[in-house]
Amino acid sequence: MSSRSFKCLRCEGATSMYCCVPLCDTSSRFNSVVSFHTFPLDKETSKKWIHYIRREDFNITPNTRVCSRHFKSDDLIEPSAPTGRRLLKKGAVPTLFEWNNYSTSAPRRTGAWQRREVSPPLNEDPVPVDLQHEEHDYCSFPVPAAVDLSLDQTEDLRKEVEQLRKQVEELSVRHRFCLGRFAASDDDIRFYTRFVTYNHLMAFWRLIEPASHNMVRVTRARAATTRSEGGASGNASGQCLQPIDEFFLFMVHLSVGLTQRDLAHRFDIHQSTVSRIITTWAHFLYTVLGSVRIWMSKEVVKAHMPKEFQDYPDTQVVINCTELRCQTPTSLLLQSEVFSSYKSHCTFKGLIGMAPHGAVTFMSSLYAGSISDKELLKQSGIVSLLKPDMAIMADKGFLVDDCVPCKVYRPAYLSKREQMSADEVKETQSIARLRVHVERLIRRVKQHKLFDTVIPLSITGSINQLYTVACLLVNYQNGPLVKAWAKD
Template sequence: MDAQHLEQDYCSVPEPAAVDNALNQTEDLRKEVDRLRRQVEELSVSQRFCLGRFAASDDDVRFYTRFVTYSHLMAFWKLIEPASHNMIHVSRARARATTIRSEAGTTGSAWSLQPIDEFFLFMVHLSVGLTQRDLAHRFNIHQSTVSRIITTWANFLYTVLGSVRIWMSEEEVKAHLPNEFQDYPDTQVVIDCTELRCQTPSSLLLQSEVFSTYKSHCTFKGLIGMAPHGAITFVSSLYAGSVSDKELFKQSGIVSLLKPGMAIMVDKGFLVDDCVPCKVYRPAYLSKREQMSADEVRETQSIARLRVHVERLIRRVKQHKLFDTVIPLSITGSINQLYTVACLLVNYQNGPLVKAWAKD
C-alpha cells in the first residue's frame, strides 16, 4: 500500500460551510418541487371541467349553475355538504333496485368525481340542459356514471330541500308584505300554473292524457305558489297536461294549508271559489257581459301588475334550460324530482325578485 493511502484520514468530517451549503441546496430543491407540484395541480384544474376551474368567474358560475355568484353557490354547498356524507347512491344494478350508501367522512363516492363536482355536474345538467353524453365527455367519465350521478343528486336534493318548510305563516307573510300589496293585505299566496313540454308518447292513450289544449302540445303541468314578497312557498307535483287548472289546484294539496283569514291571488282562469275556505283575488272577466265597470277595470289592472311577479318567478325556474326544451320520455321517471329541485333552488340561487321589496 503506497504512502498516499496511508496518510489518508478516513475519520475527517466535512467543513461546516459544506454542510450548510448542502442543506440549502436540499431546501431549494424541496421548494422547487413544491412549486412545480402546485403548478401541475393548477394546470390540471384549468384543463379539467370542474367547479374549481370557474371559481374566479361569477359570470361562468351563473351560466353553469344559475347561482348568482360563486359565494352564493359555496354558501349553499355548506348547507347541504354535511348531509351528503349519508347520501344514497344509485348503483349500476338499478334494475334490482339496489343502492350504495357512502360511508360518513368519505371524500369520494362510488365513482371518480369529488362530491362537490358531482353536485356541479348535476347543476350543469339542470341549468344548461347539457345531454348526458356531452357531460360524459366534459367530465371524462362514462355516460352511465353521469346518469347515476344525476339521478342520485336529484333524489338527494329532492329529499333535503323538500324537508325544509317553505310554507309561511300568516304572521311571517304580513311581516314581509311589500307596500305594493297594501290594497290586498291578507294575500297569503299568489298562484299560477306552468307547463313543461314533453316528448309525444307513441301510445294514443298516453297522448290524450298529456296533451294540453292550451299549449297544443304534450306537456307536464305544475302549480307554483309565491309569497307576496317573492319567495316560492308552494310547489306541487307534476301532472299530465290535460288536467284543468281547477282540478290541479284541488289535487295539489294547497287547499289544506289555507285558512279563513287568508286570501289567495289567482289568474282569471282559476274558478276555485267553491274549493277554498278563504277569499280569492282574481281579475274580473266579462263572461256574458259586454263590458266591465270602471272599478273592475282598475282592480283587474292592479291585480295584473302584482301577478306579473309570479310569472317572473316561473321564468326563473325555466332559466334552468333542461325545461326550456322538449323533455325526453327517458327521464320521466325523475322529472318530478328535477322540477321540484329546480323550483326550490330558486329561493337560494338569486337575489330578491324585486330589490325594492327586500328588507334587512
C-alpha cells in the same frame, strides 16, 4: 434483510396473493417462504403502514397484503408447527423496502475509486483478485457525491419547487372540467349552476354537505337489492368524482340542459356513471330540500309583506300554473292524456305558489297536460293549507271560488258586458301588476334549461324530483325577486 434468500416454490391453491408495496413483485403463487399479512384493524397503525409503503390515498380491501420481506425479523412470530401460520407482533410496521435497500440503517459506502486507492496494511498480505470479486456487492448503489449548497441556494430551490408544484396543480385544474376551474368567474358559475356567485354556491354547499355523507347512492342500492334477491356477491363501483364535483355535474345538467353523453365527455367518465350521479343527486336534494318547511304562516307572510300589497293585505299566496313540453308518446291514449290544448303540444303541468314577497312557498307534483287549472288546484293539496282569513291571488282562468275556503283576488271578467266599470279596470290593473311577479318566478325556474327543451320520456321516472328541486333551488340561487322588496 438484504442478505435474505428466498426459496421459490409453486404453491397450489385457488388464488394467489400479491404484495401491495410499490416495486415489490412478490407473489404467493411461486413462493412458499414469504408470508402475506393484512392491514391492521387499528386505524393509527394502518395509517403508519400506508405512510411507510408510500401509498397515499390508498384504498384498503380485505385482499390487500404486505409480504414479510418488508418487516424486521424481530417483528415476525414464527409458527410452532411446520404447517402453522406466521404472525406479526402487535404494532409491527413495515420498514424494509427496495428504496432503502431493505435496511433501516444502511451504511454509507465509499465509491469504487476511493476503495481502489486504499492500500492494504504492510503486515498483511494483499487480498487476491478472485476474493475481491466474491466480496463485492453488485446490488449496491453508488452514493452520489455530496453537493455543497449554501442556505440561500437551498431556499431558492425550495421556493422554485413550490412554485412549480402550484403551476402543475393549476394546469391540472384547468385541464379538468370541475367546479374549481370556474371558481374565479361568477359569470361562469351563474351560467353553469344558476347561483348568482361562487360564494352563494359554496354557502349552499355548506348547508347540504353534512347530509351528503349519509347519501344513499343508486349503485349501492341496486347492488344490495341484487345480493338480497339473487345472493350474488359484488362491490358497487367507487366514486369517480369528488362529492362537490358530482353536485356540480348535477347542476350543469339541470341548469344548462347538457345531455348525459356530453357530460360524460366533459367530466371524463362513463355515460352510465353520469346517469347514476344525476339520479342519486336528484333523489338526495329532493329529500333534503323537501324536508324544509316552505309554507309560511300568516304572521310570517304579513311580516314580509311588501307595501305594494297594501290594498290586498290578507294575500297568503299568489298562484299560477306552468307547463313543461315533453316528448310525444307513441300510445294514442297517452297522447290524449298529456296533450295540452293551450300549448298545442304534449306537456307536464304543475302549480306554483309564491308568497307576496317573492319566495316559493308551494309547488305541486307534475300532472298530465290535459288537466284543467281548477282540477289541478284541487289535487295539488294547497286547499288544505288555506284558512278562511287568508286570500289567494290568481289569474282570471282560476274559477275556484267554490273550491277554496278563502277569498280569491282575480282580474274581472266582462261577463257578456260591452265594457268594465272604472273600478273594475283599476282593480284588474292593480292585480295584474302584482300577479305578474309569479310569472317572473316561473321564468326563474325555467332558466334551468332542462325544462326549456322537450323533456324526453326516458327521464319521466325522475322528472318530479328534478322539477321540485329546481323550484326549491330558486329560493337559494337568486336574490330578491324585486330589489325594492329586499329588507336590510
